[in-house]
Amino acid sequence: MSFQPQRVVVERGHRSGVPIVVAVHSTVLGQAIGGCRLAAYPDWRDGLDDALRLSAAMTGKAALAGLPHGGGKTVIALPAGHILTPARRRDALLDAGDVIAGLHGTYATGPDVGTGPADMVTIGERTQHVFCRPAEAGGSGDSSPHTAAGVLAALRAVAVERFGSPDLTGRSFAVLGLGRVGTHVLRLLASAGAAHLVAADVDPSRREVAAEYGATWTDPHDCLTAEVDVLIPAALGGLLTPDTVPRLSCSAIAGPANNQLDVLSTADLLHERGILWAPDVVVSAGGIVHAVAAELHHETEAQISARIDGIGDTLAKILHAARETSSTPAAAATRLAEFLASERTASMLAAC
Numbered sequence: 001m002s003f004q005p006q007r008v009v010v011e012r013g014h015r016s017g018v019p020i021v022v023a024v025h026s027t028v029l030g031q032a033i034g035g036c037r038l039a040a041y042p043d044w045r046d047g048l049d050d051a052l053r054l055s056a057a058m059t060g061k062a063a064l065a066g067l068p069h070g071g072g073k074t075v076i077a078l079p080a081g082h083i084l085t086p087a088r089r090r091d092a093l094l095d096a097g098d099v100i101a102g103l104h105g106t107y108a109t110g111p112d113v114g115t116g117p118a119d120m121v122t123i124g125e126r127t128q129h130v131f132c133r134p135a136e137a138g139g140s141g142d143s144s145p146h147t148a149a150g151v152l153a154a155l156r157a158v159a160v161e162r163f164g165s166p167d168l169t170g171r172s173f174a175v176l177g178l179g180r181v182g183t184h185v186l187r188l189l190a191s192a193g194a195a196h197l198v199a200a201d202v203d204p205s206r207r208e209v210a211a212e213y214g215a216t217w218t219d220p221h222d223c224l225t226a227e228v229d230v231l232i233p234a235a236l237g238g239l240l241t242p243d244t245v246p247r248l249s250c251s252a253i254a255g256p257a258n259n260q261l262d263v264l265s266t267a268d269l270l271h272e273r274g275i276l277w278a279p280d281v282v283v284s285a286g287g288i289v290h291a292v293a294a295e296l297h298h299e300t301e302a303q304i305s306a307r308i309d310g311i312g313d314t315l316a317k318i319l320h321a322a323r324e325t326s327s328t329p330a331a332a333a334t335r336l337a338e339f340l341a342s343e344r345t346a347s348m349l350a351a352c
């Protein structure tokens, strides 16, 4: 996906004095969507680079999720070492809301690193183009059960590709990270009849959750290298590296953690080792699909469930294409995203 944006706005927030960057990468498929990141940068131009890169990635994510949206991103670029008081933080969010309002609906925002659902209520004081607000504020609430449902749909597609059946009964899984999404995934796997579950978290209090669903508790390193059918990364990104890949003992990897590969070429290392890696950009989409479909399109729960199940269908297509072309699923996902988000495909579909 090219980083070349459709539109970029950079403004110094008139309340906070902090640089606000909004990058609209593409509106070919519809309104651009993408979270609002609030983070410190050595220079505001680094925040601009982040917005350009992340907005392009969102175009791919939205297209692969089957959403009628393009990609965008907001970055509130704090100077390094800058401490925001709660009042200044609120000012910065209101400033971001004003910049988004000025785009007149070409872009809508949600939470990202450094912001959460409650912050979307603050941004929503200045613009209606916001999603992922808490349920008590009229939003769609906690996204994690929906992200987990998308992971399950992806795991069934992986099981078909690797083991010839979507049935998860009798299969073994290692869940690395028992936070909001990991806990739901563990619960869904236990009720799907998984034969052997391994789980780990750096937080020892999560051990009780593992026990509740009959999972063997282990430390994060042993979970990463566990001999299981599928490893499910559900903690931080960047865990698949040239150092960790040779130590893996799983047959496949599919989980919600964002940016699992340290660099794209690590997908080749997984491929060479015969480990099937399901791209996280597809697997992790259930939460955003739910929020966008519920809050921006007012779809019914049945329509949204069908969309989330569709994550499995899209992944199946990608895994099939990767096999047919002897390429990695990462490369096949990029090709599919570029095809779906292209002007040519959009105008062909519009003509049908």
Ligand SMILES: NC(=O)c1ccc[n+]([C@@H]2O[C@H](COP(=O)([O-])OP(=O)(O)OC[C@H]3O[C@@H](n4cnc5c(N)ncnc54)[C@H](O)[C@@H]3O)[C@@H](O)[C@H]2O)c1
Residues within 6 Å of the ligand: 143, 144, 145, 147, 176, 177, 178, 179, 180, 181, 182, 200, 201, 202, 203, 206, 220, 234, 235, 236, 237, 256, 257, 258, 284, 285, 287, 288
């Ligand atoms: N919440 C969502 O709907 C959603 C949507 C898309 C993607 N994701 C991604 O999925 C992942 C999990 O999200 P979440 O909402 O469950 O986050 P969370 O913060 O609730 O849970 C993450 C868990 O991982 C644990 N952890 C952190 N470092 C670890 C390590 N090195 N080893 C083992 N455990 C570790 C934490 O203690 C925590 O329990 C994140 O990468 C997130 O970006 C989440």
